[in-house]
Amino acid sequence: MTALEDTTVRSQPRTLSERLARMAGKSPTHIILGLIGLIWLVPTIGILITSFRPSADMRSTGWWTILFEPRFTLGNYQRVFEAEGMGGAFLNSLFITIPSTILPLVIASMAAYALAWVKFPLRDTTFLIIVAMLMVPVQVGFIPLVTGFRESGTGLLTNYGAVWLAHTAYALPFGIFLLRNFFITLPKDLIEAARIDGASNVGIFRTIVVPLSVPAIAAYGIFQFLWVWNDLLMALVYAQRNSIQPMTVKVTQLLGTYATEWSLLAAAAFLIMIVPLVVFISLQRYFVQGLLAGSVK
Amino acid sequence: MTAANPPVAATKADGGKRPGDSFPWAALIFLGPAGLLLAVFLAFPTVYTVILSFNRGRGGEFTDWVGFDNWIRLFTQDPNFLRLGFPPSGALWNNVLWIVFYVSVTVLFGLVLAVMATRVRYEAFIKAVVFLPQAIAATSLAIIWRFVYAPDPETGLMNAILGIANVGPVSLLGNPDTVNWALIAVGVWGSVGFATVILSAAIKGISSEVLEAARVDGATEPQIFWRIIVPMVSLPISVVAVTLVVNVIKLFDLIFVMTAGGPGASSRVIAFSMYQEAFPQGQFGYGAAIATVMLLLLVPVMIFNIRRFRAEAVQQ
Numbered sequence: 001m002t003a004l005e006d007t008t009v010r011s012q013p014r015t016l017s018e019r020l021a022r023m024a025g026k027s028p029t030h031i032i033l034g035l036i037g038l039i040w041l042v043p044t045i046g047i048l049i050t051s052f053r054p055s056a057d058m059r060s061t062g063w064w065t066i067l068f069e070p071r072f073t074l075g076n077y078q079r080v081f082e083a084e085g086m087g088g089a090f091l092n093s094l095f096i097t098i099p100s101t102i103l104p105l106v107i108a109s110m111a112a113y114a115l116a117w118v119k120f121p122l123r124d125t126t127f128l129i130i131v132a133m134l135m136v137p138v139q140v141g142f143i144p145l146v147t148g149f150r151e152s153g154t155g156l157l158t159n160y161g162a163v164w165l166a167h168t169a170y171a172l173p174f175g176i177f178l179l180r181n182f183f184i185t186l187p188k189d190l191i192e193a194a195r196i197d198g199a200s201n202v203g204i205f206r207t208i209v210v211p212l213s214v215p216a217i218a219a220y221g222i223f224q225f226l227w228v229w230n231d232l233l234m235a236l237v238y239a240q241r242n243s244i245q246p247m248t249v250k251v252t253q254l255l256g257t258y259a260t261e262w263s264l265l266a267a268a269a270f271l272i273m274i275v276p277l278v279v280f281i282s283l284q285r286y287f288v289q290g291l292l293a294g295s296v297k
Numbered sequence: 298m299t300a301a302n303p304p305v306a307a308t309k310a311d312g313g314k315r316p317g318d319s320f321p322w323a324a325l326i327f328l329g330p331a332g333l334l335l336a337v338f339l340a341f342p343t344v345y346t347v348i349l350s351f352n353r354g355r356g357g358e359f360t361d362w363v364g365f366d367n368w369i370r371l372f373t374q375d376p377n378f379l380r381l382g383f384p385p386s387g388a389l390w391n392n393v394l395w396i397v398f399y400v401s402v403t404v405l406f407g408l409v410l411a412v413m414a415t416r417v418r419y420e421a422f423i424k425a426v427v428f429l430p431q432a433i434a435a436t437s438l439a440i441i442w443r444f445v446y447a448p449d450p451e452t453g454l455m456n457a458i459l460g461i462a463n464v465g466p467v468s469l470l471g472n473p474d475t476v477n478w479a480l481i482a483v484g485v486w487g488s489v490g491f492a493t494v495i496l497s498a499a500i501k502g503i504s505s506e507v508l509e510a511a512r513v514d515g516a517t518e519p520q521i522f523w524r525i526i527v528p529m530v531s532l533p534i535s536v537v538a539v540t541l542v543v544n545v546i547k548l549f550d551l552i553f554v555m556t557a558g559g560p561g562a563s564s565r566v567i568a569f570s571m572y573q574e575a576f577p578q579g580q581f582g583y584g585a586a587i588a589t590v591m592l593l594l595l596v597p598v599m600i601f602n603i604r605r606f607r608a609e610a611v612q613q
Contacts, residue, residue: 029413033423036410040426040486044433046454047441062450062457111331120321126328131606135599136339137547139571139588143581144345145338147357169338172331201323230434232550233568237576248436252554255440262444262452269440273433280432284425 051076051266058263076267080254086268088243089250093229093272095160096239096246100167100228105221107168108175109213113205115176116183117191127180133173141166142237149238158241166238167228175220182216183209219286226276247272343592346585354582367586377562378570378587388558388565389590394477395545395566399484400538406485407492407537411500412526414493424497428490435487439554442483446470470556473563480555480564487551488544492537499533500526539598546594567591 049063052072061069080086114120115127145166149156156162186209194204210217228234232248239245251268258264350368353361371378379387410427414420430438447453448468450460459465469479503526511521527534549568552558558565558573565573567587575584 026416029416033410033413033417033419037423037426040429040490042454043441043445043486044429047437047444050444058452060451062452062454064454064457107330107334110327114324114327118321118324118327120324123324128603128606130335131603132599133335133339134602135543135595136343137568137588137591137595139568139591140346141338141342142346142571142588143349143354143357143575143585144342147581150357165334165338169334172335173339176331201327205327226432230436232434232436232553233572236553236572248434248550251436251440255554260447260452262447265440266444269437272437276432276434280429 047266047269050262051270053263055261055263076263077271080264080268080271084250084254084264084268086247086250086271089245089247090271092239092244093246093248093275095244096163096167096235097225097228099160099164100171101221101225103164103168104171104175104224105217108172108220109179109210109217110205111172111176112179112183113201113209115180116186117204117209118201130173130176134177136170136173138166138170138234141170146237157238158244160239160244162238162240163235163244166234167231170234171224171227175224178220179213179216182213186212215286218283222279222283222286226279229275230272346588347592349582350586350589352582352585354580354585357581363582367583370583371586371590377565378567386563388562388567388570391477391564391566392545392548395481395484395548396542398478399481399488399545400541402481403485403488403492403541404496404534404538406489408496408527408530408534409522410489410493411497412522414497415500424490424493427493430487431490435550436554438483438487439551442486443470443555446479471560473560476556476560476564480552483551483555484544484548488541492541495537496530496533499530503529539601543595543598546591567594 046063049066050058052074053063053066054071054073054075057069057071081090111130115123115130145162146157149162154161156165191204191208194208199207229246230248231246232252235246235249236252239249247268251265251272254265254268349357349359351362351364352359353363375387377387379385379389410423414423417423433441444452445454446456446469448456448466448471450456450466453466455469456466459467467475469475507525507529508521511525516524545566547568548566549572552564552566552569553572556564558569567590571584571587571591574580574587578584
């Protein structure tokens with residue numbers, strides 16, 4: 001670490017001309033990075049501005065003319081939220097996402113604890129099976145599970161149950177993998193000492209392993225929350241009633257009705273983005289960690 | 298160091314409270330919920346789907362056995378899935394295009410960007426900007442880019458810019474020859490940040506002495522990039538590439554919202570075909586065959602992961 005810092009702190013330019021020379025030497029880098037920054041920001045800014053423009057303006061001029069005729073409205077949001085059902089869909093997204101995050105978090109933590117700190121036969125084989133399950137695509141579940149849910153007479157396909165169960169089950173291999181790999185790095189002495197003092201597995205899990213693993217559990221929780229919040233496919237398959245569908249599904253329906261009503265579509269698209277953006281900006285560190293760890297999923 | 302086992306508490310019985318009772322109750326209790334869910338919702342459906350691919354599967358049931366009919370139809374009689382002519386087309390072929398172009402461009406772009414970003418003070422900012430699409434739903438990304446690609450130059454940014462150069466207006470998403478390239482570009486846009494962040498962490502791990510030594514010896518920047526940086530981060534590159542390949546095999550949301558597989562069926566990918574054949578069309582046996590193709594394509598990655606995990610376990 002220190003070696004790296006020593007070399008990055010190079011001699012500071014002393015005079016103005018030195019500084020200018022250095023900037024000129026680096027200018028291609030700055031120009032390219034500036035261009036990349038624009039290409040990555042402008043499309044999103046475009047949709048954001050359009051979501052606040054009156055739809056009459058949207059139809060007559062491009063969003064970039066906003067500089068010359070700055071007119072804004074909240075009407076698009078009001079319309080998608082109230083008349084087009086995005087308000088209800090927003091709540092549905094929450095109803096789907098919160099249990100689909102908490103359930104796998106709890107269940108995967110428990111399983112990861114057993115795989116890391118409880119001795120039982122075939123433990124490594126069990127873990128390898130779970131590593132293999134990481135790659136099972138959700139598509140193999142669609143037909144048997146939809147058929148099964150439909151025939152079970154439980155109404156799970158129309159009351160959130162199927163979405164919760166499917167999201168939970170398909171999140172487990174990754175969660176168990178991630179958390180088990182974190183749990184085994186906890187100090188062995190600590191856990192053995194607790195055992196010698198007579199602590200039960202439940203006690204060790206609750207008072208030692210979970211509190212010491214908050215960063216890993218948080219990273220997985222954020223990853224899973226955003227995964228479910230942003231998901232379209234599972235909701236299309238397992239949430240088969242209008243009144244329980246999340247925003248992602250609602251937007252695809254809006255797209256069918258208003259293919260060129262960009263003001264409405266932009267507002268709807270942005271409503272989906274708000275929560276992840278807040279999470280991203282406020283919890284960026286955990287988010288990136290979760291994502292880096294997620295590079296096996 | 299010989300065993301591949303992770304550290305294990307060395308007590309005789311779990312919890313140490315029931316001497317003589319060797320049945321691992323604790324493991325059962327802690328693993329039970331996960332095991333049950335994985336067995337019912339993951340393992341059983343996998344077997345069911347593979348077997349259903351040899352059945353007509355009306356209503357998702359085993360109605361009548363058809364042997365390899367679904368499979369033969371999939372690979373020889375369904376131009377929407379695979380048409381081997383010149384040029385080839387179909388969903389499976391589109392996945393090949395995605396794997397070749399999306400993966401290579403994303404990795405290379407991510408690597409170059411990671412190297413360039415280390416030279417400026419706003420490194421964290423530029424990485425955050427490029428990483429941003431990772432937080433956004435593919436559904437929203439799709440709308441953002443449908444808007445950019447909109448054929449009307451008074452609406453779509455791309456055609457407005459092309460209009461300045463007196464080109465256009467073009468409908469990239471409405472033309473079977475361009476639609477896949479337009480989609481791949483969006484895919485790259487969405488994933489470069491992921492590649493950049495992972496590769497940037499790896500590049501930071503390269504000893505700066507190595508780079509300085511090369512510079513002192515008169516190596517040019519392209520030489521340093523290709524002969525030092527790329528070989529030294531080859532393992533993270535392979536991990537990123539494998540992740541991107543998996544993304545391609547599972548790719549659905551972006552295609553569904555941007556083109557719904559169209560125009561015609563020209564931008565379908567296998568995950569889209571699976572959904573389309575199974576649900577709107579109700580061809581469950583056929584859909585099961587496509588799901589099985591997806592599973593088979595992911596088996597090599599499964600093996601790669603298991604090997605990688607085993608190697609890591611031995612190192613511990």
